[in-house]
Amino acid sequence: MSEKPSRRRFLQASLTLIPVVTLAPHTAFSATPSPRGDDSTESSSKFSPRYFTASEWAFINAATEHLIPEDEMGPGATECGIPEFIDRQMETPYAHGALWYMQGPFLPDVAPEFGYQQRLTPREIYRSGIKACDSACQKNHGKPFAMLDVASQLNVLKQLESGEITMEDMSATLFFSQLLKNTKEGYFADPIYGGNKKMAGWKMIGFPGARADFMDWIDHPNERYPLGPVSIDGQRS
Amino acid sequence: MAIEKPAVDAVIVGFGWTGAIMAMELANAGLEIIALERGEMQDTPETANYPNVIDELAYSTRGKLLQDLSKETVTIRHSVNQIAVPYRQHGAFLLGNGVGGAGFHWNGMSWRAFTQDLRVRSHYQERYGEKFIDKEMTIQDYPVSYEELEPYFAQWEDVAAVSGKAGNVKGQILTGGNRWEAPRSSEYPLPPLQSIYGAQVFSKAAAELGMKAFPVPAANASSPYTNQYGVRLGPCNFCGFCEGYGCYMYSKASPQTSILPALRQKKNFTLKSRSHVLKVNTDSTGKLATGVTYIDSQGQEVFQPAKMVILCAFQMHNVRLLLLSNIGKPYDPVSGQGVVGKNYAYHMNSSVNVLMPKGTQLNPYIGTGAAGSALDDFNGDNFDHGPLGFIGGASVYHLRTGGRPIQQSKPLKDGPSWGKGWKASVQQDYQRTLPIYAQGSVMAYRDTYLSLDPTYTDVHGQPLLRMTFDWHENEFSMIKHAIDGATKIGKAVGGEVQVNLRKSGSHFDTRAYQSTHTTGGAIMGDSPNNSVVNRYLQSWDVSNLFVMGACVFPQNLGYNPTGLVAALTYWSVDHIKKHYLKNPGPLVQA
Numbered sequence: 013m014s015e016k017p018s019r020r021r022f023l024q025a026s027l028t029l030i031p032v033v034t035l036a037p038h039t040a041f042s043a044t045p046s047p048r049g050d051d052s053t054e055s056s057s058k059f060s061p062r063y064f065t066a067s068e069w070a071f072i073n074a075a076t077e078h079l080i081p082e083d084e085m086g087p088g089a090t091e092c093g094i095p096e097f098i099d100r101q102m103e104t105p106y107a108h109g110a111l112w113y114m115q116g117p118f119l120p121d122v123a124p125e126f127g128y129q130q131r132l133t134p135r136e137i138y139r140s141g142i143k144a145c146d147s148a149c150q151k152n153h154g155k156p157f158a159m160l161d162v163a164s165q166l167n168v169l170k171q172l173e174s175g176e177i178t179m180e181d182m183s184a185t186l187f188f189s190q191l192l193k194n195t196k197e198g199y200f201a202d203p204i205y206g207g208n209k210k211m212a213g214w215k216m217i218g219f220p221g222a223r224a225d226f227m228d229w230i231d232h233p234n235e236r237y238p239l240g241p242v243s244i245d246g247q248r249s
Numbered sequence: 250m251a252i253e254k255p256a257v258d259a260v261i262v263g264f265g266w267t268g269a270i271m272a273m274e275l276a277n278a279g280l281e282i283i284a285l286e287r288g289e290m291q292d293t294p295e296t297a298n299y300p301n302v303i304d305e306l307a308y309s310t311r312g313k314l315l316q317d318l319s320k321e322t323v324t325i326r327h328s329v330n331q332i333a334v335p336y337r338q339h340g341a342f343l344l345g346n347g348v349g350g351a352g353f354h355w356n357g358m359s360w361r362a363f364t365q366d367l368r369v370r371s372h373y374q375e376r377y378g379e380k381f382i383d384k385e386m387t388i389q390d391y392p393v394s395y396e397e398l399e400p401y402f403a404q405w406e407d408v409a410a411v412s413g414k415a416g417n418v419k420g421q422i423l424t425g426g427n428r429w430e431a432p433r434s435s436e437y438p439l440p441p442l443q444s445i446y447g448a449q450v451f452s453k454a455a456a457e458l459g460m461k462a463f464p465v466p467a468a469n470a471s472s473p474y475t476n477q478y479g480v481r482l483g484p485c486n487f488c489g490f491c492e493g494y495g496c497y498m499y500s501k502a503s504p505q506t507s508i509l510p511a512l513r514q515k516k517n518f519t520l521k522s523r524s525h526v527l528k529v530n531t532d533s534t535g536k537l538a539t540g541v542t543y544i545d546s547q548g549q550e551v552f553q554p555a556k557m558v559i560l561c562a563f564q565m566h567n568v569r570l571l572l573l574s575n576i577g578k579p580y581d582p583v584s585g586q587g588v589v590g591k592n593y594a595y596h597m598n599s600s601v602n603v604l605m606p607k608g609t610q611l612n613p614y615i616g617t618g619a620a621g622s623a624l625d626d627f628n629g630d631n632f633d634h635g636p637l638g639f640i641g642g643a644s645v646y647h648l649r650t651g652g653r654p655i656q657q658s659k660p661l662k663d664g665p666s667w668g669k670g671w672k673a674s675v676q677q678d679y680q681r682t683l684p685i686y687a688q689g690s691v692m693a694y695r696d697t698y699l700s701l702d703p704t705y706t707d708v709h710g711q712p713l714l715r716m717t718f719d720w721h722e723n724e725f726s727m728i729k730h731a732i733d734g735a736t737k738i739g740k741a742v743g744g745e746v747q748v749n750l751r752k753s754g755s756h757f758d759t760r761a762y763q764s765t766h767t768t769g770g771a772i773m774g775d776s777p778n779n780s781v782v783n784r785y786l787q788s789w790d791v792s793n794l795f796v797m798g799a800c801v802f803p804q805n806l807g808y809n810p811t812g813l814v815a816a817l818t819y820w821s822v823d824h825i826k827k828h829y830l831k832n833p834g835p836l837v838q839a
Contacts, residue, residue, distance in 0.1 A: 078667070078668065079667040079668065080667070080668075080671075080672065081668060081669055081672075083669050083672065085669075085672050085673065085676055086672075104311075106311055109319075110319055111311065111312065111317065111318065111319060111338075112318055112319060112337045112338050113318045113319055113321075113322040113335045113336070113337045113338075113705075114319060114337070115335070115705060115706070117704065119332065119334050122332075122334050123327075123756070124760070125327075125756050125757065125758040125759060125760065126325060126334050126759055127336065127337060127338060127340050127759045127760045128337050128338050128760075129334055129335075129337065169667075192666065192667055195667075196655065197306060197310060197655055200305070200654035200655045200658070201304075201305060201306035201310075201655060202303075202304055202305070202306065204304075205306055213654065214654065216672065216675075216676055217654060217658055217675055217676055217679040217680075218676075218679065218680065219614055219652060219653075219654045219658075219679075220614060221303075222300045222303040222304075224299065224300070224303045224486075224488035224489065224490060224497075225486045225487075225488055226486060226487040226488065226489070226612075226614070226615040227484075227486040227487065229612065229615060230443045230445065230487050230615060231443060233445075233446035233449060234446050234609065234610050234611075235610055235612075236610050236612075237610075237612055237614075237615075244300045244301060244303060244304060
């Protein structure tokens with residue numbers, strides 16, 4: 013609510029930058045027209061986040077687009093709906109830490125081989141991590157992450173990955189790995205979860221999605237599978 | 250006060266593979282049976298229907314079919330001097346939950362044991378001398394031989410509609426099968442699955458080195474099959490969604506697919522889900538079980554009296570129930586005394602990745618849980634261990650369980666993990682990466698065991714199970730030998746070979762998935778001094794208590810455990826039916 017108009021305009025502008033056309037590797041085989049047309053392919057720009065605040069949403073959009081950028085292999089994170097995916101995941105038991113054993117005592121300093129020993133849930137990791145990252149960016153560059161130029165953003169992400177940015181509640185590497193893991197999930201999970209729009213993640217590697225029946229191709233060794241992906245709710249390509 | 254239910258002949262705790270086998274066989278014998286499963290009811294039409302089950306995020310990523318760790322987990326430490334911490338998130342092993350247990354979401358690799366696997370201590374002493382076995386190694390022979398178990402392996406393979414190619418029928422070595430396998434009485438119920446392309450490449454490369462690969466025995470039906478219970482399985486279509494999923498094709502054997510359709514017709518069988526057993530009750534002497542106490546689906550405490558109690562929960566949970574019920578003497582690693590929790594073991598795995606030429610179409614999504622080729626040249630005692638100095642071995646194989654992109658499209662080692670470079674690497678390598686795996690045995694040691702945790706509790710306030718486990722040099726040497734072999738095969742395939750070897754000095758890492766093949770803790774043996782159960786899987790301490798599952802393995806073998814688990818269950822129930830029911834009491838005199 014306290015944001016300056018200029019920043020809000022920036023967010024709106026940055027979220028509507030959608031590539032015109034993206035050709036995926038399997039276009040040659042995807043002759044079957046989509047029975048649903050393009051109605052299931054709305055981009056993240058039309059999505060209103062339920063968990064993330066406006067400034068967090070700006071961070072998520074900007075950061076995920078670096079993790080999975082748009083290029084000749086296909087669309088990037090924002091066009092794929094990955095920010096939407098992550099926001100929707102924040103409302104699931106997973107993000108509340110409800111799938112994990114969360115009883116204390118917590119001994120976070122044991123050897124890393126013993127796995128996650130923090131009490132933070134994914135929701136808290138994002139809330140606290142974005143705040144800490146934006147504070148660091150404000151301090152070092154005078155702007156939050158989403159307002160930095162592309163080269164500076166890339167640099168900050170590398171610093172998060174290597175743990176160079178200091179955070180009070182956790183290591184920056186924990187925050188980064190949470191973000192990276194959920195970003196890849198949003199790229200490759202079925203489109204029903206809001207990411208992988210137009211099944212772009214699947215097309216990029218040539219995964220046929222929910223086809224799940226290869227009886228007729230098991231005896232075609234070393235031959236490209238001829239059909240494009242389908243999704244759980246019936247999208248084809 | 251607990252609600253008391255009418256008594257039954259047998260109460261079965263846990264309804265995975267061993268619970269389903271026990272229930273079916275004892276129901277056929279006319280017993281009144283109640284099976285208590287703490288998880289949800291789940292069956293193919295509701296839990297594994299197409300297309301909803303083809304959902305990598307919900308199932309294998311978030312673990313829809315896995316144990317809810319928020320309610321109960323285990324704690325883990327590497328050595329007796331450390332404080333154990335909870336296994337807070339699923340990682341190294343994936344505990345099952347609900348009707349079918351891990352048998353609902355498994356892959357279906359169905360092996361028999363080698364003859365020498367069941368008499369490891371005697372075999373190594375005979376071939377390599379007494380001094381060959383390290384003093385800290387607490388391995389012991391199974392109190393049952395392969396020859397005794399053979400009919401029960403055959404029975405299991407019929408129930409699970411196992412597809413494969415025999416390599417040894419009654420001593421005759423057959424082309425195309427595993428020449429090292431112990432003699433079988435007959436061929437597999439079904440011919441092998443069609444060979445995926447990667448398996449053809451692997452087999453050809455192995456052949457160039459003089460090794461004969463064979464089809465992995467698969468509880469994924471290669472064609473329609475009706476098993477001895479009259480249940481029909483359909484042919485596998487290589488959908489690539491076995492591990493972590495139920496099978497929508499009714500092709501992968503599971504308690505649901507292979508037994509329940511016949512079992513649920515029986516009026517003398519009742520299955521209660523959402524029923525969590527807290528303990529086995531015993532009488533004032535402590536020598537006889539009177540039944541079990543459980544929390545029912547409404548949260549009420551219930552006492553279920555029974556003439557027999559059969560523990561069929563997962564390996565770890567059976568051990569925990571024994572400890573929580575004060576049955577048997579807990580193992581003490583300092584004195585070496587006690588048996589409950591003793592000889593916990595695992596699998597030691599490593600792999601190599603072969604990067605085949607660009608343009609290769611391995612089509613990794615065409616797969617099934619046990620679709621692949623294996624060889625046993627590095628397994629069991631099929632090679633001279635004398636100059637190598639270690640015990641055990643590993644199965645080496647190429648397998649394609651699917652090409653599910655969230656978990657199975659990882660970039661190769663040292664590649665970029667995000668950005669354009671990551672996209673390029675994943676796109677290029679997805680189709681041409683051929684993994685070769687080595688799954689190796691883990692021996693039992695004085696300092697690897699299970700006990701109750703002094704600090705952490707489950708949702709009911711009962712102590713969690715505590716695992717004390719780390720790797721030993723023997724296993725590092727074993728897996729290096731197998732991976733050296735796998736590397737040679739990889740080089741014969743052609744292309745760049747990347748080796749992912751678990752190296753000496755590293756510690757058990759709970760984070761990345763390795764294997765759910767946890768074993769031991771309620772081991773079988775020939776004396777109450779060295780074991781929890783006798784050769785018929787009957788408790789030495791409480792004669793109307795039987796304990797099933799991989800918890801009875803004295804140490805682990807270089808194969809997936811389910812075939813041996815199931816064979817031991819059929820062996821046990823056959824003796825219960827033939828001898829115990831006529832004359833209840835110890836089947837072996839201590």
